[in-house]
Every structure is written in C-alpha cells, then in structure tokens.
Amino acid sequence: AQTVTQSQPEMSVQEAETVTLSCTYDTSESDYYLFWYKQPPSRQMILVIRQEAYKQQNATENRFSVNFQKAAKSFSLKISDSQLGDAAMYFCACTGRNNNDMRFGAGTRLTVKP
C-alpha cells in the first residue's frame, strides 16, 4: 500500500502568479502512478495531472506541471499564471500500476486572490 503526505493544509496565491503545492509519498510498489486531483466546492474530483513513475520526464498539462523526484519520493505540483477558477482543494494520490486503490494525501486548500 501507499502513504501520501501533503504538509501544506492551506496555500494562497495572487492571480497570475505561480504557486507550488508539495507532496511526498511512500510505496512498496515497484511501479506506480502519481496524481494530482482538484476538488472544487461542487465536490467533483477532477484529474489535474498524472505521472507514471517509470518515466523520468515530468508531466505537463497546460499551466500545470509537476516536479517528480523519485529518489526523494517527492511529487510537487506547480500552477503557473494562477486563475480564480484554480481555487479548490488539491489532493495528491498514489496507486500501484496494476490496480486502482488510490491513497490520498490530506489535501491543500488553495486560495487565489484577485
């Protein structure tokens, strides 16, 4: 199984600025996936970005990118050009390659100031 730690309960960023959310994990799986999900007030879990652990290249999706440090078991999310619509809870998650039993961190509440 996996454990995921998000050490920042809350973060704040000015609109158009950049913010980085931190995540560390531990897993006994030899191959695994890492995810960032966004949960707005509607409570719908929205996939932001996904990283396959065997790929060294950091994943990027438009304004969202990750810094994946496998040896350090670190997986941070960078949001560039922050927008008001980015305000939400952000969850880091990890699952083994051959299953879908995701383990989540406690979440980081992101506030975007206009």
Place this chain on the structure above:
Amino acid sequence: KAGVTQTPRYLIKTRGQQVTLSCSPISGHRSVSWYQQTPGQGLQFLFEYFSETQRNKGNFPGRFSGRQFSNSRSEMNVSTLELGDSALYLCASGIIGTAAFFGQGTRLTVV
C-alpha cells in the same frame, strides 16, 4: 462518452438501517473503486473491484461491503449504520494503469 454516474446523490438514513449505493462506470472501464470522504479522516479507500472480483480492500469494518456486476456496475452496502458513517462516498472507474475518473458522489447523512 458518459461519465461515472452515482445514485442517489443524497441520502438520509437512521442509525441501525442499511444503505446501498450504486455506481455506473464509464463505458469500457472494468475497474471500480470506492472511497469515503469525511472532514476528519479525509479520503479513504474502501475497496476496488475488477471483473466482478474484489481485488483490494481498505481498512473498514465488515459492515462495508460491495459487489460488481457483469456490466461493471458496482454497488456498495453499509449495514447497521452509525453516525460516523455520514460522509461523501465517491466512486471511481478506470482502466488499469490509467487515472481513475470520479463520479459526483453520494452524500450520506445518518441521523
């Protein structure tokens, strides 16, 4: 393509009763996972089904059970409800090795 559909969206039950929640995955997805979300415990994994078999189970009492049908639709059941079972129950479907896609959840309130 339709997303993951959970029914009902809201539910109020009395302590001691049982409840069944339903999840219809995205077409073609054979893996269905269930999660409980509460303010105190966060998001916790309940169980995962794949091709009608429970492959993984989280650390929940036996009152929580589930099943998956041949069309990949899944149900979870909670018997002898307790106040602490009040939560948002999320279902996710996926293809093994890809991201899980979530439904909108079922908000269960136990009174």
